[in-house]
Amino acid sequence: MIAVPLLAFAVIVSIAGSVVRSRLVDDPDATDRQVLVADGVTAVVVTVLLAVAAVGAWTADPVTGGASVAAAVLTVVTAATTGSNVVRLVLAAGGIPTRADNHDDPSDDEPDGTPLRGGRIIGVLERASVAACLLLSWPAGLAVILAVKSLARFSELRAPRASEQFILGTFASVMWACGVAGIGWLIAL
Numbered sequence: 001m002i003a004v005p006l007l008a009f010a011v012i013v014s015i016a017g018s019v020v021r022s023r024l025v026d027d028p029d030a031t032d033r034q035v036l037v038a039d040g041v042t043a044v045v046v047t048v049l050l051a052v053a054a055v056g057a058w059t060a061d062p063v064t065g066g067a068s069v070a071a072a073v074l075t076v077v078t079a080a081t082t083g084s085n086v087v088r089l090v091l092a093a094g095g096i097p098t099r100a101d102n103h104d105d106p107s108d109d110e111p112d113g114t115p116l117r118g119g120r121i122i123g124v125l126e127r128a129s130v131a132a133c134l135l136l137s138w139p140a141g142l143a144v145i146l147a148v149k150s151l152a153r154f155s156e157l158r159a160p161r162a163s164e165q166f167i168l169g170t171f172a173s174v175m176w177a178c179g180v181a182g183i184g185w186l187i188a189l
Contacts, residue, residue, distance in 0.1 A: 001060045003187050004071055006053035007078045010046045014082040017042025021085075036092055043085040050082070050183060057186035068188045072135045075184030079131035080124045083176035087123055090172035096165045119165070122149065123173045130177035135184050142174070 021038045024030040133141030157163045
């Protein structure tokens, strides 16, 4: 089955892309555009790998037993680790800063460049939880995840751009996790 190695390779590409992005963010000579291009390249490569994995999973026989459990775990890891670049691209398309120091266009009223802190880690946990809920045949878990996240962030959503960042980031993250979980379903069904 080609889908499982492609999921693993997508995780590796995503991690490598994060390393490149991190170095660009730390480089004072790098521009926000270069960081955005790195996100875009990583997102495109990962998306192509996952699309090929989906086709491979759809055309192959389903895995069973221990291999099915391993594929489900890999699917959750893939959903968690591969969505950050796509979420950042969606946020950038919405005009929301996606770089921690955002030195190309500093803002006087937002010195840290983003109204909601901790979103990257929350996004990883959110994607892992969404994929796990779907793979465990518990779609109602998505409502629980989104309710908990909304209640936890409620007091912060009045800040400038915070509600847009919250909505765009959450939708992009959840949709990505649902898509990757769909590949997991194709592998196991």
